[in-house]
Amino acid sequence: MTLAEKAYDALRHDIIRGELAPGRPLRLSDLSERYDMGFSPLREALNRLHAERLVTAESLRGFRVAPLSLDELHDAVDVRIKVECDALRASIKLGDDSWAAGIVSALYALNLQVGRTGPDADIWTLEARHYAFHRALLAACNSPWTLEFFERLYAATERYRIPTLLAAANPAGRDVQAEHSALAEATLARDADKATALLEAHYRRTADHLTSVFGMDKASGMVAAG
Amino acid sequence: MTLAEKAYDALRHDIIRGELAPGRPLRLSDLSERYDMGFSPLREALNRLHAERLVTAESLRGFRVAPLSLDELHDAVDVRIKVECDALRASIKLGDDSWAAGIVSALYALNLQVGRTGPDADIWTLEARHYAFHRALLAACNSPWTLEFFERLYAATERYRIPTLLAAANPAGRDVQAEHSALAEATLARDADKATALLEAHYRRTADHLTSVFGMDKASGMVAAG
DNA sequence: GCAATAATTATTTTCGAAAATCTTTGGAAT
DNA sequence: ATTCCAAAGATTTTCGAAAATAATTATTGC
Structure with missing residues (x-):
């Protein structure tokens, strides 16, 4: 299993479970430390999760946990x-x-x-x-x-x-x-x-x-x- | 618009239109030349398209245009x-x-x-x-x-x-x-x-x-x- | 010849730094 | 006090190279 896949699983898990609160910014430096990996696999995971609407993305302003409503x-x-x-x-x-x-x-x-x-x-x-x-x-x-x-x-x-x-x-x-x-x-x-x-x-x-x-x-x- | 977004639009367009044939391997070096950008934005786009089932991905074996059936x-x-x-x-x-x-x-x-x-x-x-x-x-x-x-x-x-x-x-x-x-x-x-x-x-x-x-x-x- | 294995090449994946962009801070002018 | 602008800092985005893995080719032993 590649790091990008681990990142995807971990992020999805933590978002669904609420360990990463809705609306929270997902800064790469934070995530890099939290999951102990570089930016590349994290960004790939975040893009997948963005496609699934579990995270929001704004151009040049990074990612956030998708809010609830x-x-x-x-x-x-x-x-x-x-x-x-x-x-x-x-x-x-x-x-x-x-x-x-x-x-x-x-x-x-x-x-x-x-x-x-x-x-x-x-x-x-x-x-x-x-x-x-x-x-x-x-x-x-x-x-x-x-x-x-x-x-x-x-x-x-x-x-x-x-x-x-x-x-x-x-x-x-x-x-x-x-x-x-x-x-x-x-x-x-x-x-x-x-x-x-x-x-x-x-x-x-x-x-x-x-x-x-x-x-x-x-x-x-x-x-x-x- | 970031390069990753351009890559996503271009790839999605070319896949849906059939310019990239179903089943065709999407090699990064090919794509890098075709769309004139580095690997990072391409991989991000491919991960998004994978989440949308327009491309298939196999661990350590890269991406392909999703087949038709x-x-x-x-x-x-x-x-x-x-x-x-x-x-x-x-x-x-x-x-x-x-x-x-x-x-x-x-x-x-x-x-x-x-x-x-x-x-x-x-x-x-x-x-x-x-x-x-x-x-x-x-x-x-x-x-x-x-x-x-x-x-x-x-x-x-x-x-x-x-x-x-x-x-x-x-x-x-x-x-x-x-x-x-x-x-x-x-x-x-x-x-x-x-x-x-x-x-x-x-x-x-x-x-x-x-x-x-x-x-x-x-x-x-x-x-x-x- | 053929199977197994080693060496080579091709490709994906990841990292670390550079570039680009956004945000904040501090100061000057009104 | 407030607004504007510039500088500094923080963050995202991208690149290019290194590491890891897969695929191919060459080599050896039978």
């Missing part, structure tokens, strides 16, 4: 619902046994981690399994373009979920585990209408929760309208 | 139809007078160019206006994510259309101008069902035509399955 969150969630519901229908139509088994397996691993407490309760393992579960649902859609857009939108929305994940602040009266189980059940039963309805509700609840948590909080890197 | 074409067209039909419905719901005027204007400019022959018949002006027309239809959808995906998919499918554009080979019995006019008319009449049906038919016809033109022609840079 409630408008963007709502847009990303709306588009996600459309893209993933279509993909889920395609998966339900096309998926074979190994696709179904992948969902069962991913849900099981996710629930194991949800149940853990104390030193085993690693938020990042949980997050990785949450991603894996949603990815498994769509795995059989047979559309590389759809899956790429799913990845983009997942990364974009994950940035908003991190603060509440770190606070372990699940909304009162919401059983996310039950939502996942119901979603998996409807999918495995090949009930596309029910599954997509559950998926949409799942995302709308998450978006509503996040909207209430970020009350246009300036300190969190949120930015008004545009 | 019928599978990818069909996937891109299918996803495009879903994304653009949703966006068109949103635009029809939200669009104001200036959006409608933009469509009329774009269609008029497109038709002007379609009618030109001889030295004024510039294929690239035509192509730019074709893009502008389709973009104008979606302009009011109020979803940056949707518009970004539209741009990605437009660029991806444009690559397949270039050879037939250059051959000026419109399919017999197809009046693309009439298709555009009908699409604009239904959109301006705010008839979402009709407009999306016309849009889907428009793209399916194009895809069918391209599928028949590229009969899995090896020389065109096409690649089997996946």
Whole structure:
């Protein structure tokens, strides 16, 4: 693995996790020290991330972590619902046994981690399994373009979920585990209408929760309208 | 405008237009001579284009123009139809007078160019206006994510259309101008069902035509399955 | 002849410094 | 005090060479 690839992985990781705060300038000298490499691999990584809209770039003024905004969150969630519901229908139509088994397996691993407490309760393992579960649902859609857009939108929305994940602040009266189980059940039963309805509700609840948590909080890197 | 930005524009242009053939290796020494600049800005541009899937990259083995394949074409067209039909419905719901005027204007400019022959018949002006027309239809959808995906998919499918554009080979019995006019008319009449049906038919016809033109022609840079 | 291996060449990747540009600071004039 | 301008400093961008890796060619042993 080249340094540029390591830089890409590390920067993407740190941006999505919020270790590099939204809006923060990404100075090459800082990054060079932080990741212990020269400018060239860093600039290559930053250009890739710029193409993915995780960093902003301004000519001769360098790069910044892309800001967050409630408008963007709502847009990303709306588009996600459309893209993933279509993909889920395609998966339900096309998926074979190994696709179904992948969902069962991913849900099981996710629930194991949800149940853990104390030193085993690693938020990042949980997050990785949450991603894996949603990815498994769509795995059989047979559309590389759809899956790429799913990845983009997942990364974009994950940035908003991190603060509440770190606070372990699940909304009162919401059983996310039950939502996942119901979603998996409807999918495995090949009930596309029910599954997509559950998926949409799942995302709308998450978006509503996040909207209430970020009350246009300036300190969190949120930015008004545009 | 920095050299890296110029390199990005030039490379993207040459790849989409087919001047750099699909699958062709993009050696830095060649590119350095072709575009008259050093390695650094070229590598930055290539990394951006890699993130956009217009070039492929293999660790320590450099970059290539992304290959074409019928599978990818069909996937891109299918996803495009879903994304653009949703966006068109949103635009029809939200669009104001200036959006409608933009469509009329774009269609008029497109038709002007379609009618030109001889030295004024510039294929690239035509192509730019074709893009502008389709973009104008979606302009009011109020979803940056949707518009970004539209741009990605437009660029991806444009690559397949270039050879037939250059051959000026419109399919017999197809009046693309009439298709555009009908699409604009239904959109301006705010008839979402009709407009999306016309849009889907428009793209399916194009895809069918391209599928028949590229009969899995090896020389065109096409690649089997996946 | 042919396979394996060493030597050579070609190419990508990375660094460190130079060039270009932006930002801040300090001072002079109004 | 405020605005303007120049100088100094900070930062990005680019280059050219060095290092690392891959690909090719030549050589050796059988």
